[in-house]
Structure formats: C-alpha cells, structure tokens
Amino acid sequence: DVYHVEIANVSICVRVLRQTAANDIETIRKDFCRELVVWRQLRHPHVISLYGASLDIFPKRFCFILPWFPFGSILSFLDKNPDHDRFAAIAQIADGLEYLHSIRPPVIHKDIKAANVLVDEEKNCVLSDFGLSYVLDSVASAPEAGGTWPWMPPEFFTCPDPNTRARDGRPRDVYSFGCTIFEIMTGLQPFMIMKATTDGQSAPLPPTSSSWTPQDLHFWDIAKxxxxxxxxxxxxxxxxxxxxxxxxRSLSPHRSISPSTTNSVVSQFKLQFFCATNDIGFTF
Structure with a gap:
C-alpha cells in the first residue's frame, strides 16, 4: 500500500508492507531491518533515497518513508510523454544498476522491472523497491526468494538447485534489466522473452520492430x-x-552505424569484460 503525505510542504511517500500471516511477523521483521541497513547507506542519483522507516506507525505492519514521485513509473510517464528520450531513461537505469553492483559486497536489486523505475520532478529515472520483494517473500525457504516471474531468468525455472541459482544475483538483475529495456521500447510485458529463454532460445524481435529506428535496433542488441x-x-x-x-556516441547526428556494427561492439565488450575475474556477490 502506498500513501502520499504532505509534511511542511514536502511531499513524501509512505510505503506499507502488507502482512502475510501473524506467525510471519518476526521473520519479516528481520529481513525488513536487514534491507534497511543496506538501503540507508546508498547514495546515487538513480537509486531511490530512504528517508526513514517504522515498525510502529501501522499495527503489525512495517513501512518505508520515501520521496514522492509525481510522475509515477516510467511506463506511466512515457504514456503521457511519448516523445521523451527513452534511451536516456534506459541509460539512467543502467547507471543505477552499475552503482548497486559495484558496491562491495554488491547490492542485488532482485526485482528490476519498469514498474519499479520511477520518474522524479526533473524527469530522471530512479530505481526503486529493491529488496522489497524479498522481504515480502521472506517466509519462503529458498535463498533466491523475491522477484516477479515474467522478469526472472530461465535458470529459476530450469535449475534444480536453488543454492546454485542464488550464488551470484548479478546475472539475475541483468536479465531483468534486459526485460525492462523491452518494456520501455514496446510497452509490453516480457512474456515472449520468458517463453523463448525458458525453451533455451534467443529472444526474438518484438512485433513492433518493423517500425524501429537504427537506434532502437542497437538498444535491442544490448537487451538481447x-x-x-x-x-x-x-x-x-x-x-x-x-x-x-x-x-x-556512435548514433550522434553526424554519424550512424549499422546493426551489424553494433553486434560487433557487443561482442568486443563481452570479450573484454568477461575475461576479467568478477567478485562473487550475495543476495539478502
């Protein structure tokens, strides 16, 4: 549940977690406090700030105090502002994700999707709600609890060992980010991506791709x-x-490149970065 509150002419959001069952309160409390410790330390223009939290305002329910975002989610904003630079929005989300994953140990969002990308008063995108799906699902025994299933990677449906799936949550976030690019570009939920990848296949071009610009195709290569x-x-x-x-930079007004060029750029970056040894992160 979300409440819009005005205090001393400042708009804030009170996000109240729904209670699942009376006997789950202590489990949820522990995970709630664990998320708070991490969230309170985060400082980035594209990651939502935490003003505070309470275990007492609502009886037996926990709440976060957050900034208020008058434009709502990115898809709601784009619906009313169709000419907004979607690729600038995608770049801002990527900046926020890079920040979370660059912290030591990495912070895993666990539920990246367009509904969890908010737009502030300056029309900048901010990642929100990281960890909340985990808190809400904390009664589950699996270490990878949390997330929204159409945005979850195929290993969550095909790998029999939950500990293997949860070993490093960063690839999971990246997969969800790719699905979020799809949402921003098409306005659709990523069911076609989920169907293809759970069948072991590459994500197909969306039906809207016939009207895409070269820039659209380049960003689709990144999403894939x-x-x-x-x-x-x-x-x-x-x-x-x-x-x-x-x-x-390549798609400035003075220069254009073909989709095949972008594919080679993707391969170059993958080779460069995957040769490096990555630290193993953890989820909360």
Whole structure:
C-alpha cells in the first residue's frame, strides 16, 4: 500500500508492507531491518533515497518513508510523454544498476522491472523497491526468494538447485534489466522473452520492430545480450553502462552505424569484460 503525505510542504511517500500471516511477523521483521541497513547507506542519483522507516506507525505492519514521485513509473510517464528520450531513461537505469553492483559486497536489486523505475520532478529515472520483494517473500525457504516471474531468468525455472541459482544475483538483475529495456521500447510485458529463454532460445524481435529506428535496433542488441540463456554469457552492469555510452556516441547526428556494427561492439565488450575475474556477490 502506498500513501502520499504532505509534511511542511514536502511531499513524501509512505510505503506499507502488507502482512502475510501473524506467525510471519518476526521473520519479516528481520529481513525488513536487514534491507534497511543496506538501503540507508546508498547514495546515487538513480537509486531511490530512504528517508526513514517504522515498525510502529501501522499495527503489525512495517513501512518505508520515501520521496514522492509525481510522475509515477516510467511506463506511466512515457504514456503521457511519448516523445521523451527513452534511451536516456534506459541509460539512467543502467547507471543505477552499475552503482548497486559495484558496491562491495554488491547490492542485488532482485526485482528490476519498469514498474519499479520511477520518474522524479526533473524527469530522471530512479530505481526503486529493491529488496522489497524479498522481504515480502521472506517466509519462503529458498535463498533466491523475491522477484516477479515474467522478469526472472530461465535458470529459476530450469535449475534444480536453488543454492546454485542464488550464488551470484548479478546475472539475475541483468536479465531483468534486459526485460525492462523491452518494456520501455514496446510497452509490453516480457512474456515472449520468458517463453523463448525458458525453451533455451534467443529472444526474438518484438512485433513492433518493423517500425524501429537504427537506434532502437542497437538498444535491442544490448537487451538481447542481457537476456542470454546462459548467465555467464550475459553482460555485466559495467558492460551495459559502457556499451550504452558507446552506442549513444556512435548514433550522434553526424554519424550512424549499422546493426551489424553494433553486434560487433557487443561482442568486443563481452570479450573484454568477461575475461576479467568478477567478485562473487550475495543476495539478502
């Protein structure tokens, strides 16, 4: 549940977690406090700030105090502002994700999707709600609890060992980010990506691609590299941010490149970054 509150002419959001069952309160409390410790330390323009939290305002319910975002989610904003630079929005989300994954130990969002990308008063995108799906699902025994299933990678449906799936949550976030690019570009939920990847296949071009510009196709190449079936073949958050910057520079008004050029750029970045040894992160 979300409430819009005005205090001393300042708009804030009170996000109240729904209670699942009376006997789950202590489990949820522990996970709630664990998320708070991490969230309170985060400082980035494209990651939502935490003003505070309470275990007492609502009886037996926990709440976060957050900034208020008058434009709502990115899809709601784009619906009313169709000429907004979608690729600038994607780049901002990528910056936020790179920040989370670059912290030591990495912070895993666990539920990246367009509904969890908010637009502030300056029309900048901010990642929100990281960890909340985990808190809400904390009564589950699996270590990878949390997330929204159409945005979850194929290993969550095909790998029999939950501990293997949860070993490093960063490829999971990257997959969800690729699905979020798909949402922003098409306005559709990523069911066609989920169907293809759970069948072990590459994500097909969306039906709207016939009207796409060269820039659309370049960003789709990035999205496809995020939703690889094999987690080890996905781009990292660092890869994504660097590649987006390169593509946007390449697509300046004075220069254009073909989709085949972008494919080679993707391969170059994957080779460069995947040769490096990555630290193993953890989820909360």
């Amino acid at each position: 590299s995020c939703v690889e079936v094999d987690p080890d073949q996905r781009l990292t958050a660092v890869d994504i941010s660097a590649l987006i910057k390169e593509v946007r």
